[in-house]
Amino acid sequence: MSYFRIFPKTNTDFIGLRKVFFIISGILMLASLTSVIFKGMNYGIDFTGGTVMQVQFQDTMDIQNIRTALTDSGIKADIQTFVGRNAFAIKVKGSQDNVNEVARNIEAALQKTNVPFNVEQTDFVGPTVGSHLAKKAVMAFVLAMAAMVIYIGFRFQNIIWGAMAVAALFHDVFLTIGVFSFLQLEVDLVIVAALLTIAGFSVNGTIVIFDRVRENIGLHPKWTIKELLNASINETLSRTIITSFTVIVATAIIYFIGGAVLKNFSFAILVGLTSGAYTTMVLVPGLVYQWTKGGNYSIGLASDESANKASGNEPRPSVKAEGEKQSSYKRKPRRNKNKQNN
Amino acid sequence: MNKLAIKWTIVIIAIFGAVALLYPSYEWYSKTTAEREKLEASGDRPKRILNLGLDLRGGSSLLLELDVSKLTGNESLNESMQRAIEIVRNRIDQYGVGEIPITRQGEKWISVQLPGIANPEQAEALIGKTAMLEFRIVKTDNEAQETINKLMELDNPFNPDGTLTEQAAALVPAGLTVMKDKQGFMVPLTDTAAVTGADLEDARVSTGEYGYPAVSFQLNGDGAKKFGNLTSANMKKDLAIILDNTVQSHPTIQARISNSGQITGRFTMEEARQLAIVLRAGALPAPVNIIEKRTIGPGLGEDSIKSGVKASIIAFIFIVVFMSIYYRFSGIIASVALVLNLLFLLALMAYFSATLTLPGIAGIILSLAMAVDANVLILERMREEKDKGQPLPLVIKEGYAKAWSAIFDSNLTTWIASLLLFQFGTGPVKGFALTLTLGLFVGVFTSVFVTRAIYDLILTANPKEISI
Numbered sequence: 001m002s003y004f005r006i007f008p009k010t011n012t013d014f015i016g017l018r019k020v021f022f023i024i025s026g027i028l029m030l031a032s033l034t035s036v037i038f039k040g041m042n043y044g045i046d047f048t049g050g051t052v053m054q055v056q057f058q059d060t061m062d063i064q065n066i067r068t069a070l071t072d073s074g075i076k077a078d079i080q081t082f083v084g085r086n087a088f089a090i091k092v093k094g095s096q097d098n099v100n101e102v103a104r105n106i107e108a109a110l111q112k113t114n115v116p117f118n119v120e121q122t123d124f125v126g127p128t129v130g131s132h133l134a135k136k137a138v139m140a141f142v143l144a145m146a147a148m149v150i151y152i153g154f155r156f157q158n159i160i161w162g163a164m165a166v167a168a169l170f171h172d173v174f175l176t177i178g179v180f181s182f183l184q185l186e187v188d189l190v191i192v193a194a195l196l197t198i199a200g201f202s203v204n205g206t207i208v209i210f211d212r213v214r215e216n217i218g219l220h221p222k223w224t225i226k227e228l229l230n231a232s233i234n235e236t237l238s239r240t241i242i243t244s245f246t247v248i249v250a251t252a253i254i255y256f257i258g259g260a261v262l263k264n265f266s267f268a269i270l271v272g273l274t275s276g277a278y279t280t281m282v283l284v285p286g287l288v289y290q291w292t293k294g295g296n297y298s299i300g301l302a303s304d305e306s307a308n309k310a311s312g313n314e315p316r317p318s319v320k321a322e323g324e325k326q327s328s329y330k331r332k333p334r335r336n337k338n339k340q341n342n
Numbered sequence: 343m344n345k346l347a348i349k350w351t352i353v354i355i356a357i358f359g360a361v362a363l364l365y366p367s368y369e370w371y372s373k374t375t376a377e378r379e380k381l382e383a384s385g386d387r388p389k390r391i392l393n394l395g396l397d398l399r400g401g402s403s404l405l406l407e408l409d410v411s412k413l414t415g416n417e418s419l420n421e422s423m424q425r426a427i428e429i430v431r432n433r434i435d436q437y438g439v440g441e442i443p444i445t446r447q448g449e450k451w452i453s454v455q456l457p458g459i460a461n462p463e464q465a466e467a468l469i470g471k472t473a474m475l476e477f478r479i480v481k482t483d484n485e486a487q488e489t490i491n492k493l494m495e496l497d498n499p500f501n502p503d504g505t506l507t508e509q510a511a512a513l514v515p516a517g518l519t520v521m522k523d524k525q526g527f528m529v530p531l532t533d534t535a536a537v538t539g540a541d542l543e544d545a546r547v548s549t550g551e552y553g554y555p556a557v558s559f560q561l562n563g564d565g566a567k568k569f570g571n572l573t574s575a576n577m578k579k580d581l582a583i584i585l586d587n588t589v590q591s592h593p594t595i596q597a598r599i600s601n602s603g604q605i606t607g608r609f610t611m612e613e614a615r616q617l618a619i620v621l622r623a624g625a626l627p628a629p630v631n632i633i634e635k636r637t638i639g640p641g642l643g644e645d646s647i648k649s650g651v652k653a654s655i656i657a658f659i660f661i662v663v664f665m666s667i668y669y670r671f672s673g674i675i676a677s678v679a680l681v682l683n684l685l686f687l688l689a690l691m692a693y694f695s696a697t698l699t700l701p702g703i704a705g706i707i708l709s710l711a712m713a714v715d716a717n718v719l720i721l722e723r724m725r726e727e728k729d730k731g732q733p734l735p736l737v738i739k740e741g742y743a744k745a746w747s748a749i750f751d752s753n754l755t756t757w758i759a760s761l762l763l764f765q766f767g768t769g770p771v772k773g774f775a776l777t778l779t780l781g782l783f784v785g786v787f788t789s790v791f792v793t794r795a796i797y798d799l800i801l802t803a804n805p806k807e808i809s810i
Contacts, residue, residue, distance in 0.1 A: 054642070099632040100463065120642045126633035129405060132448070133769055140766035144759035151755050193701035193774040196763065197708045200778070203759070204712055204752040208719065211748035239715075239722045246664055246718075247711040250657035257656065259649030261397070265700065269707070 014233045015226050018286030032178020044188035047130040050093035051102040054121040057086045073109035095127035137192050168279040169202040176272040190265050198272025205280030212236050229285040244277035349795040360689035367391040367692045392692040395699030398647050401457040405634035408450045413628045422627040476535035480580035486530035504587025523589040536572040541565025545618045555614035557605045570600035669721050670809035675796050676717035683713050683788040690780050701770035702777040709781020716789035719745040724810050738797050757782045
């Protein structure tokens with residue numbers, strides 16, 4: 001009985017390669033940070049306040065004509081073109097107290113081009129709204145992260161696991177932010193929702209690996225932490241690849257044909273999920289290993305040095321099966337001939 | 343009943359329940375836009391249906407801020423906000439566009455969603471007005487009746503703000519005026535208001551005759567004198583309670599009323615409460631400013647929905663096809679679970695009258711991704727068990743048992759986070775958290791419970807193998 005497998009059973013020493021991944025991630029994080037500091041973010045009016053008007057002209061229109069018309073009326077605006085639609089987004093950022101003033105001025109200026117147009121969309125965001133929403137979003141985000149650290153710490157008997165899960169999540173979210181900064185894509189509130197999606201998916205992936213480690217500790221009490229982590233990565237590798245592949249392709253479909261509204265949004269998710277697959281597979285286990293090797297090993301895990309001492313006479317707290325549901329497989333270490341140890 | 347029968351009963355009830363919950367939404371959206379608008383205007387919009395956010399269907403959304411620095415009196419902020427919202431609602435209702443969601447956001451913000459209005463400036467002007475509460479006597483003489491008949495021949499005798507148009511005003515004789523009531527009927531009234539909102543002190547819900555809810559009100563000293571004169575002079579006539587040029591109700595005067603009175607009628611509790619609020623409302627407690635306004639032309643909203651839906655369907659088909667090819671028969675079972683997942687999620691959203699927005703779609707994507715992951719986890723575990731040469735029933739049993747802890751932990755972690763986001767987030771974050779909270783719940787149900795029910799059913803036929 002052969003399965004259709006994209007990837008065969010593997011036995012790669014991911015932990016041995018951890019430094020490579022640390023370097024890669026270090027470079028990515030540094031690049032993101034550099035871009036955020038020097039290039040900054042292209043915040044949308046959701047955050048800066050201001051007015052955006054999207055218009056579609058009934059005849060071909062040159063962006064230069066629009067720019068001239070606006071400048072003549074004393075309006076300082078960013079203009080974005082929608083390819084193939086003869087449509088433009090005219091954006092005036094900054095504090096504006098009067099709701100319709102800027103929109104009216106833009107319309108008046110565009111009428112001077114003498115080409116008829118439709119106003120498709122107008123957004124006005126007052127100065128207090130953006131900063132308030134951003135503050136609330138950040139606060140909710142921080143609280144949600146803290147709750148996850150505590151829960152994961154509780155479920156895996158050590159706060160390190162929770163902290164590592166959040167480190168991975170931070171990696172994925174910050175890389176996405178970095179890419180948006182580098183490409184100067186606009187960050188609006190919908191992108192905040194995308195970042196939340198990335199965070200959720202990142203934690204999900206991390207927990208799958210942790211869960212496997214937790215199980216393997218029970219099955220192989222004598223293994224070193226390196227063996228445990230490597231086996232857990234390899235065993236969950238096909239899951240990680242299949243899930244990530246499915247979700248990433250689905251998101252890519254939305255990116256390419258989902259229309260303009262979903263473009264930036266699906267792009268953010270695409271970047272974040274790709275990063276999430278990578279952190280789940282190799283970065284988090286490497287971080288956990290690095291941490292435990294430093295002596296701060298967890299209650300539930302044996303470090304390399306203490307592996308022989310802690311050869312599993314007493315039940316380990318972290319192997320506890322949770323609730324009734326699991327008691328059925330609170331096992332009896334199974335004999336497993338074809339399992340690979342390194 | 344054995345365990346399998348119980349499982350299937352649950353699954354079948356869930357499916358029928360979901361279809362029943364979604365049917366009103368299906369019926370609603372298969373109507374033409376004109377039909378929907380007509381029903382909306384008459385208030386016959388079904389309650390428990392899936393709503394589309396303005397980012398997806400076009401329209402205008404306004405965010406108003408109550409200028410709390412100008413609040414006077416001893417009312418709490420909550421009471422002021424409640425009054426402000428009620429006043430805004432009254433004014434927008436005059437615009438005649440059916441049900442408008444008006445909700446409080448945060449401390450001092452009011453969100454107003456105006457679907458389908460591409461140019462909301464008229465609505466904005468209405469919101470900015472000062473409120474006017476008046477008591478007038480309803481006229482019933484022949485002159486009044488004739489005037490109404492004349493006005494009936496006009497297309498629309500009222501301006502958007504409830505006053506008579508120039509053409510209509512010319513037909514109304516001196517000493518008389520005409521206003522519309524909430525149903526749009528014309529009510530002939532005295533042309534002066536003897537008592538106004540300035541004379542009112544308070545209004546509360548109370549119990550009237552036969553135990554029906556009623557509204558009791560108190561007048562201040564000056565008002566009591568005026569009201570006493572007005573009511574004793576107009577016994578058995580109708581007293582119209584008017585807010586912003588719209589007659590709210592016109593109860594019959596039963597006795598002389600001076601400092602306090604009671605308005606009865608066969609009110610429901612909700613109607614009485616609203617009337618009390620309207621009476622208390624009077625003028626806005628403080629000025630409101632528009633601090634955010636987003637207008638999306640209906641064409642753009644439709645376009646974005648069309649391409650978004652098309653892309654989502656293709657993405658969904660990709661997942662189903664891929665799972666079925668990769669995991670064969672078991673992949674088909676997983677796909678069935680995914681389809682049910684979407685069905686149940688939309689049904690729940692319809693039940694909660696949730697509004698689907700772009701961030702909400704993000705929540706659905708994440709919950710679906712996690713449901714796919716749950717299936718992949720189970721199937722990969724099954725393959726592992728199969729590799730060990732286990733018999734089929736054990737492969738399935740162990741596959742589920744071993745995948746469960748990862749599914750449980752990852753979903754619960756995300757669920758905790760999404761609950762917090764729902765609690766503390768605003769706007770788009772909340773929209774995201776709502777669909778995610780529901781989606782995770784549904785996802786675990788379909789990808790673990792439903793698929794297991796399917797396998798258990800298949801196992802009763804004692805198959806040798808199921809392709810995984």
